[in-house]
Amino acid sequence: xxxxxxxxxxxxxxxxxxxxxxxxxxxxxxxxxxxxxxxxxxxxxxxxxxxxxxxxxxxxxxxxxxxxxxxxxxxxxxxxxxxxxxxxxxxxxxxxxxxxxxxxxxxxxxxxxxxxxxxxxxxxxxxxxxxxxxxxxxxxxxxxxxxxxxxxxxxxxxxxxxxxxxxxxxxxxxxxxxxxxxxxxxxxxxxxxxxxxxxxxxxxxxxxxxxxxxxxxxxxxxxxxxxxxxxxxxxxxxxxxxxxxxxxxxxxxxxxxxxxxxxxxxxxxxxxxxxxxxxxxxxxxxxxxxxxxxxxxxxxxxxxxxxxxxxxxxxxxxxxxxxxxxxxxxxxxxxxxxxxxxxxxxxxxxxxxxxxxxxxxxxxxxxxxxxxxxxxxxxxxxxxxxxxxxxxxxxxxxxxxxxxxxxxxxxxxxxxxxxxxxxxxxxxxxxxxxxxxxxxxxxxxxxxxxxxxxxxxxxxxxxxxxxxxxxxxxxxxxxxxxxxxxxxxxxxxxxxxxxxxxxxxxxxxxxxxxxxxxxxxxxxxxxxxxxxxxxxxxxxxxxxxxxxxxxxxxxxxxxxxxxxxxxx
Numbered sequence: 315x316x317x318x319x320x321x322x323x324x325x326x327x328x329x330x331x332x333x334x335x336x337x338x339x340x341x342x343x344x345x346x347x348x349x350x351x352x353x354x355x356x357x358x359x360x361x362x363x364x365x366x367x368x369x370x371x372x373x374x375x376x377x378x379x380x381x382x383x384x385x386x387x388x389x390x391x392x393x394x395x396x397x398x399x400x401x402x403x404x405x406x407x408x409x410x411x412x413x414x415x416x417x418x419x420x421x422x423x424x425x426x427x428x429x430x431x432x433x434x435x436x437x438x439x440x441x442x443x444x445x446x447x448x449x450x451x452x453x454x455x456x457x458x459x460x461x462x463x464x465x466x467x468x469x470x471x472x473x474x475x476x477x478x479x480x481x482x483x484x485x486x487x488x489x490x491x492x493x494x495x496x497x498x499x500x501x502x503x504x505x506x507x508x509x510x511x512x513x514x515x516x517x518x519x520x521x522x523x524x525x526x527x528x529x530x531x532x533x534x535x536x537x538x539x540x541x542x543x544x545x546x547x548x549x550x551x552x553x554x555x556x557x558x559x560x561x562x563x564x565x566x567x568x569x570x571x572x573x574x575x576x577x578x579x580x581x582x583x584x585x586x587x588x589x590x591x592x593x594x595x596x597x598x599x600x601x602x603x604x605x606x607x608x609x610x611x612x613x614x615x616x617x618x619x620x621x622x623x624x625x626x627x628x629x630x631x632x633x634x635x636x637x638x639x640x641x642x643x644x645x646x647x648x649x650x651x652x653x654x655x656x657x658x659x660x661x662x663x664x665x666x667x668x669x670x671x672x673x674x675x676x677x678x679x680x681x682x683x684x685x686x687x688x689x690x691x692x693x694x695x696x697x698x699x700x701x702x703x704x705x706x707x708x709x710x711x712x713x714x715x716x717x718x719x720x721x722x723x724x725x726x727x728x729x730x731x732x733x734x735x736x737x738x739x740x741x742x743x744x745x746x747x748x749x750x751x752x753x754x755x756x757x758x759x760x761x762x763x764x765x766x767x768x769x770x771x772x773x774x775x776x777x778x779x780x781x782x783x784x785x786x787x788x789x790x791x792x793x794x795x796x797x798x799x800x801x802x803x804x805x806x807x808x809x810x811x812x813x814x815x816x817x818x819x820x821x822x823x824x825x826x827x828x829x830x831x832x833x834x835x836x837x838x839x840x841x842x843x844x845x846x847x848x849x850x851x852x853x854x855x856x857x858x859x860x861x862x863x864x865x866x867x868x869x870x871x872x873x874x875x876x877x878x879x880x881x882x
Contacts, residue, residue: 357451358519360439365522367432368458369576369720371425371465372396372818375587376594382586383431385424391604392595393424395465396720399817402845403824404833405810406817407605407673411838413845413882419852419863422470426851429466430478433459450517453509453531460499460506461538461722467492468545468822471847471871474861486860492872493549496542503535510535523574523722534574536566537723544731545822546873547738557735566728570759573724580697580717589716590696592815597698597708597716601629601685605673609834610814611689612662613807615670620777620785623701624760625814627692627713628669631705635665644684647677653839661834669705676836693764695719695815700764702772714767721816726755730809730819734827742801746793749805753789756812757782799831806830825870828877836882844882846870 367383374394375384386393398417401408410416436455443451466473475495477487490498510528517526524530543550543557560566567573578590587594595603606626614622634641635648642649645665652663656674663674671688673679686707693700699713721727729752736745761776777785792804806829813819823829825846845867855863 355438355442357439357442357446357448360435360442361451361454361518362520364432364435364439364455364458365520367428367435368462369522369722370394370591371428371432371462372722372816373576373591373720374424376589376591377584377587379584379587381584383428385427385431392591394591395425395469396815396817398425398469398848399819399821400815401817403810403817403820404607404609404675405814405820406607408676408836409605409673410678411676411836411841413836413842414867417845417848417867419849419855422848423851423853425469425848426854429462430474432462433478447515448518449509449512449514450526450528450531451514453506453528454518454521456502456506456509457531457535457538460502463495464499464538464542464545465818467495468818468871469848470850471864471869474858486858488860493546496546496872500539500542503539506535507532522576530572530574533565533567533572534723536560536563537574537728540566540728540731541723544734545826547735548826548875549873554735554739557731561732567723567725568728570725570755570762573759574722575724576720576722578697578716578718578720580715583710583716590718590720592691592696593698593716593718596690596696597710597712598685599710601708602688602690603685604691605677606670606689606691608662608664608666608670608672608674610810611670611672612666614811615666615668617788618781618785619811620757620782621694621760621811621814623692623775623777624694624764625692626670626689627699627701627708628671628689628705629707630671630687631669631703633665633667633669633671636667644682644687645671646679646682647674653837655835655839656837659835674837675834676838676841693767694760695721695763697767700768700771700773700775702775704772713769713771717767719763721813724755724759726752726759726812727819729755730805730812733805734823737798737802737805742798745801745805746790749793749808750786750790752812753786753808757785799829802827802829803832807832824878825874841882843868844878846874846878 363383370382370384372395374392374397375382375386376392378386391397400406408416436459439455440452443455463475472489472492473495474487475490475498477484510531540557540560543553547553579588582588583594611626614625632638634645640648647664650664656663666672669689671684690708691698693713695718697714697716697718699708729748733745733748733752736742736748789804789808793801796804806823806827809823810820810830847867847869849867850861850863855861
């Protein structure tokens with residue numbers, strides 16, 4: 315197995331593998347595994363490491379803490395696939411006016427290297443688990459590997475996989491076609507289900523996702539299969555039937571109590587930081603580290619979305635240019651005229667009313683002294699402050715102190731997938747039913763999550779049943795009044811709102827469908843073309859003769875046949 319790790323890290327990164335630390339949200343589950351050699355490795359320790367590293371592949375790292383397993387780097391805030399997807403889809407601000415300059419090969423090294431670090435630990439763990447008949451360990455490893463490399467394909471396209479995990483001295487593993495990796499993922503999920511159904515000698519002492527519930531793991535496997543079939547529906551004639559067969563069977567994540575989530579413990583702010591990474595980035599002594607999306611806040615504010623006070627916390631009651639005079643120091647664009655394409659399209663520019671202080675897509679004006687003024691993440695999903703009109707500046711410990719969650723596979727996502735498949739099949743009434751089911755589950759989940767995290771906030775500002783019902787009725791009526799394209803837009807907008815915090819699913823949806831067409835365009839009139847896949851990491855291209863850099867970032871993933879609107 316030592317040759318496997320040398321293959322992965324020498325070929326890709328020029329790094330030697332050490333078995334990375336296995337701390338979890340509990341922080342006290344193992345001795346220090348950094349000192350372990352592969353022949354001393356434990357299947358339990360390795361699985362703990364994989365579980366945490368997997369969620370950080372999506373959420374990244376809040377503070378470059380050397381005591382967690384995530385190698386930070388690149389140009390994006392905190393890194394991780396969720397952040398990349400949220401920036402591209404206007405869920406948070408993308409801080410660059412030209413797509414080609416925002417995401418370079420040098421920015422992708424951490425997402426890439428950490429994925430292969432996880433694969434190395436899975437490969438080291440598997441023979442240990444097989445020898446001891448630890449079938450649940452194996453099933454979890456199968457699942458994580460499938461989910462991880464499906465997502466690697468979604469972001470990079472063709473990537474090394476089969477040759478990245480063989481025990482020889484091939485330092486230049488070739489990139490496998492994305493379609494073949496998807497096939498391998500389906501096979502892994504079948505194997506995972508078989509392992510979960512086998513009689514093991516012992517369960518993992520730590521299961522950070524389903525607490526040892528093997529039936530829940532099987533539902534997660536089937537839900538991930540649904541996602542795979544949905545992703546490749548445009549290039550796989552059997553995908554719709556395969557998807558529908560799982561739905562008919564009913565053994566997938568259909569109830570919120572079955573959601574696959576990761577709970578951030580928020581018991582430590584360092585060594586390691588186990589708060590939600592977005593909390594660690596935004597709740598600082600100097601204030602917020604990110605800008606919220608003007609497009610998303612405006613959509614939710616103007617439609618009286620009942621989730622808005624949970625998603626966003628306003629540190630100021632007014633924004634320069636809106637209720638108060640423009641201010642060059644804190645909001646430079648408040649003194650500027652909107653670009654012509656914003657005027658032509660009727661898009662909001664620079665500022666919003668009611669204290670929603672964010673940024674437009676592609677606004678790269680630098681960092682003014684507004685960290686304690688701009689709108690920041692709220693209670694859900696990162697464990698921040700609930701917005702009760704107090705308009706107080708945030709601090710290091712505010713709200714739920716970072717006791718957030720990462721949503722990976724959820725019941726509302728299952729309903730959105732069912733709605734999309736119904737739209738593709740021409741069954742718009744079924745799509746409407748699934749959409750409303752997704753909305754109901756999303757709102758209920760947000761409120762249930764926040765109910766234990768309000769702290770000292772005034773809970774009377776929470777939306778009541780009448781407000782929630784009125785919003786649902788508005789969505790229902792809007793669907794009935796819309797044509798097919800309008801219904802796709804409504805589905806997409808609700809998809810964006812519900813997936814706040816998870817950028818992977820909206821990014822994939824946008825490339826699959828081209829909706830919503832209502833997205834605010836980039837500030838730059840000619841920002842280059844929307845990114846269809848990321849550049850390979852520069853160091854991987856330099857160290858692996860089997861990989862050549864892409865000519866541009868418009869190279870499509872194998873399943874991507876959708877059209878992106880011109881106003882990108």
